[in-house]
Amino acid sequence: MPHDKKTADEYQHYLKHGHFPNEPKPSKFGNHKVCWGGxxxxxxxxxxxxxxxxALEEAEQIHSLQRQVSVVLQPQFNRGGEEVRQxxxxxxxxxxxxxxxxxxWHRVIEDAKGHQTxxxxxxxxxxKWLYRDEDIRLKLTYRKERGNAQLTSRNLA
Incomplete structure (x- = not known):
């Protein structure tokens, strides 16, 4: 198998960024991105x-399914001439x-994660503070891999 020779600059880039130039940056948690249906x-x-x-929505067990919903937790503001991002x-x-x-029926916000950061x-x-007067439930949904993969949901109060 041929071995690619790397230059000193390429190794410096690797040490600084964790990947060689012109190679995709590795995922922070080792996830593999998926593209489906656009x-x-x-x-x-x-x-x-x-x-x-x-499938749950089709079976009418949930409704109004949305993905990648953005919620502003703190708006952008200006302090002493410095713009602070939202x-x-x-x-x-x-x-x-x-x-x-x-x-x-209850509104649910769900994240599919391997772990909580x-x-x-x-x-x-x-x-929770933003919606303190509303009934919104958060679920962190993750896999447990012991033999077969299982779905585990947890409400975080």
Whole structure:
């Protein structure tokens, strides 16, 4: 198998950026992006979860399914002549789900993630404050890989 020779500059680029020039940047969490039906998904898991949610919507167990919903947590502002950028949270999915316990439909914000990051937890706290007077549920949906993949949902209060 031929071995590509790299220049010193290419190795310097690799040490600084984590990849060689003209190679795609590796995903932060090792996810593989998926393109389906003209839509881009950040991971195979996010796409699989979207397929499940489409099936639930078809079965009328959820409704009003949306993806990549942007919520401004803090608007842009100016302080002493310095422009401070807005803080936003982009939810993987937003939909309404029927709760059999209380007999009502509830708005759900869902993220399909492998794990919770510190930034995710901080933004969720900001989201809870923003919607403190409304009933919006957050679900972090992830896979457990033990033998077969399983869906695990968790409401984060």
């Amino acid at each position: 839509m881009n998904f950040d991971s195979k898991w996010e796409w699989e979860r979207y397929m499940e949610l489409l 803080i936003k949270y982009v939810a993987d999915f937003m939909y309404s789900e029927y709760d059999h316990d209380d007999g009502e 510190v930034v995710f937890r901080l933004k969720w706290k900001m989201l």
